[in-house]
Amino acid sequence: MKNSDDSGYTGNHVGVCVLDTGIFPHIDFTGRILAFQDFIGHRIRPYDDNSHGTHVCGIIGGDGRASEGRIRGIAPGCSLIVLKVLDRTGNGRKEDVLQAFRWILENKRYYGIRVVNISVGTTCRRAEDHRVLIAGTTLGCRSGGSGCGRKSGTEGRKCDSTGKQPEDYHSRLQRSAYRTDCHIRQGTYL
Numbered sequence: 001m002k003n004s005d006d007s008g009y010t011g012n013h014v015g016v017c018v019l020d021t022g023i024f025p026h027i028d029f030t031g032r033i034l035a036f037q038d039f040i041g042h043r044i045r046p047y048d049d050n051s052h053g054t055h056v057c058g059i060i061g062g063d064g065r066a067s068e069g070r071i072r073g074i075a076p077g078c079s080l081i082v083l084k085v086l087d088r089t090g091n092g093r094k095e096d097v098l099q100a101f102r103w104i105l106e107n108k109r110y111y112g113i114r115v116v117n118i119s120v121g122t123t124c125r126r127a128e129d130h131r132v133l134i135a136g137t138t139l140g141c142r143s144g145g146s147g148c149g150r151k152s153g154t155e156g157r158k159c160d161s162t163g164k165q166p167e168d169y170h171s172r173l174q175r176s177a178y179r180t181d182c183h184i185r186q187g188t189y190l
Contacts, residue, residue, distance in 0.1 A: 011075025014062055015112035020053030020119065021102050022046065022084040028062035028082060034111050037103055038084040039096040051086035056119060057082065065170070080109045086120065094122070 015034065023046050025033060036046040048054045057073075061080055064072030083100040086092040097118070104113060 001111055009059060009075065011078030013083055013112065014075065014078045014114050015108075016075065016078045016115040016117065017081040017104055017108075017111075017113045018057055018060065018117045019052060019083045019084040019085045019086070019097065020056050020117075021050035021090060022048035022053045022079065023057050023082040024048045024051070024054040026058070026062070027052060027066045028058060028064065030063075030065065032061065032077075033082065034079045034083045034172050036084070036105070037100070038086050040087050041078060046082065048084075050086065050090055050142075052086070053082060053084070053092060056117060056134055060117060079112065081107075085118075092120070097102070111165075153190075 022038070023029065023033060023036065025046050033046055036044075038044075038047075057080055060073050061078045062071070062073040063073050063076040064070060085096045085100050097120070104116060109115070151169060
């Protein structure tokens with residue numbers, strides 16, 4: 001992505017968590033891949049057997065080192081936390097995506113995660129299946145320290161979209177992982 005302005009926004013001190021096919025340790029990410037968690041192959045070192053995740057990370061946080069600064073992402077100074085939830089064909093399971101959101105909740109303070117990117121869709125056929133999956137991921141994003149917790153002045157309070165505290169987050173997320181029969185696909189939309 002060619003930068004068209006010099007807005008001054010760099011993403012420094014911002015942790016961006018990307019759920020996708022992984023990340024290749026490209027020169028444009030040098031020193032900024034803070035964490036890599038593989039929910040598919042359970043490998044320890046960063047890899048991307050599809051390239052989609054690396055492409056997304058480049059758009060977000062490539063620093064332009066390989067192009068001498070000509071081509072860089074929108075937040076070239078951000079830290080990258082990459083969770084591999086899609087396989088080499090770009091497919092995955094909702095259980096892995098929901099497990100990744102649990103990982104984010106457990107590790108967001110440690111890695112300074114302030115942004116989560118997930119560019120996937122599903123093969124769900126029924127609208128109810130979509131709603132259950134979306135509810136699980138939305139609840140993950142809104143839980144603990146963001147959303148209505150900040151407005152109410154009660155940091156860390158778990159709230160739903162109406163501002164009310166829902167039942168325990170982990171029990172809802174776990175139930176949502178087993179209530180639908182659909183798979184996750186890269187690059188499609190819900």
